[in-house]
Amino acid sequence: MIKINDYERVDDIQREGYKLIQNPKAFCFGIDAVLLAHFVSGIKIDSKILDIGTGTGIIPLILYAIHKKGKFVGIDIQEAMVEMASRTMMLNQVSNEIEIKCLDIKNFGQDFKRGSFDIIVSNPPYMKAATGLKNSSATKTIARHEVACDLEDIIKASNFILKERGQLFLIHRANxxxxxxxxxxxxxxxxxxxxxxxxxxxxxxTMVLIHAVKGGGLDLRIEKPLIVYNEDNTYTQEIYDIYEKKML
Known part of the structure; x- marks a missing residue:
């Protein structure tokens, strides 16, 4: 029996019957996590995938539900989030496929072997530490502001951790x-x-999806824009298609 605390809720992600434990007072995943999971490609049977700043563990859970292959590691600096995400993986009986660890990405040199992962994904804190309104919740502040790690930390770590020709997938603020x-x-x-x-x-x-390759050639492809809402505030057909393909 997996423990669910009174302050937590269990959400059905509408894929393979998988469920996600979340604390509404801490941090819950948003559409950006779904869009990033939709954007990731190239997962193979023996792929090793690292999610930096995994939070609730939603991105590796969606990716494994979709692809049913690869070995995933999700890391986060917040012990409470790691403990909760670990229970999510046990609840879904995917702990052998998705491992959650409490690690500080700034210590990548001691926690990872060089060139040990094929793919890295990250939905990192968007806002610089000195900008924007801080939330009274420390968990939300760490998730949204570059107080525990910043963009440079993640990209430096990715260079070390990725294999040559390994892939990095990011979602971030367009600015x-x-x-x-x-x-x-x-x-x-x-x-x-x-x-x-x-x-x-x-x-x-407001946001941008980026796919980059370690040691890749000089050739950037600009995809067509992704529009989230129609003028009447309903989701566009592409967003509905993404949810149906990736979450349903």
């Missing part, structure tokens, strides 16, 4: 695009695919 591309190239991880996410077709982009 950080220059920082992202600059750091990727500095760390010899070449951007290969970019897709801007627009809340509506009449609004500027």
């Amino acid at each position: 950080r695009l220059v920082d992202i591309l600059n750091l990727l190239r500095q760390n010899k991880i070449e951007p290969k695919q970019l897709r801007m996410i627009y809340p509506k077709i009449t609004k500027p982009p």
Whole structure:
């Protein structure tokens, strides 16, 4: 029997019967996690996939539900989130396929072997530590602000952890695009695919999906925009299709 605390809820992710334990007062996953999972490609039977800042463990859980292959490791610096995500994997009987660890990505040199993973995914904190309103919840602050790690920490670590030609998949704020591309190239991880996410077709982009390859060639493909909402605030057909393909 997996323990579920009174302050937690169990959500059905509508895929393979898998369920996710979440604490509504701490941090719950959003559409960005689903969009990132949809964006990830290239998972093979023997792929090793690392999720940096896994939180509830939603991204590896969706990816395993979709692909049913690969070995996943999700890491997070917050012990409470790691404990909860670990119970989620036990609840779904996928602990052998998805391992959750409490690690600080800044210590990548001591916690990982060089070139040990095929794919890294990350939905990192979007906001710089000195900007924006901090939340009264420490968990939410760490998830949203670069207080425990920043973009450079994640990209430096990815260069070390990824195999040559290994893949990195990120979702981030569109206004950080220059920082992202600059750091990727500095760390010899070449951007290969970019897709801007627009809340509506009449609004500027707010997020960006990036696929990069360690040691990849100089060739960036710009995908068509991803529009989330119609003008009447309903989801666009593509968003419905993503949820049906990845979550249902």
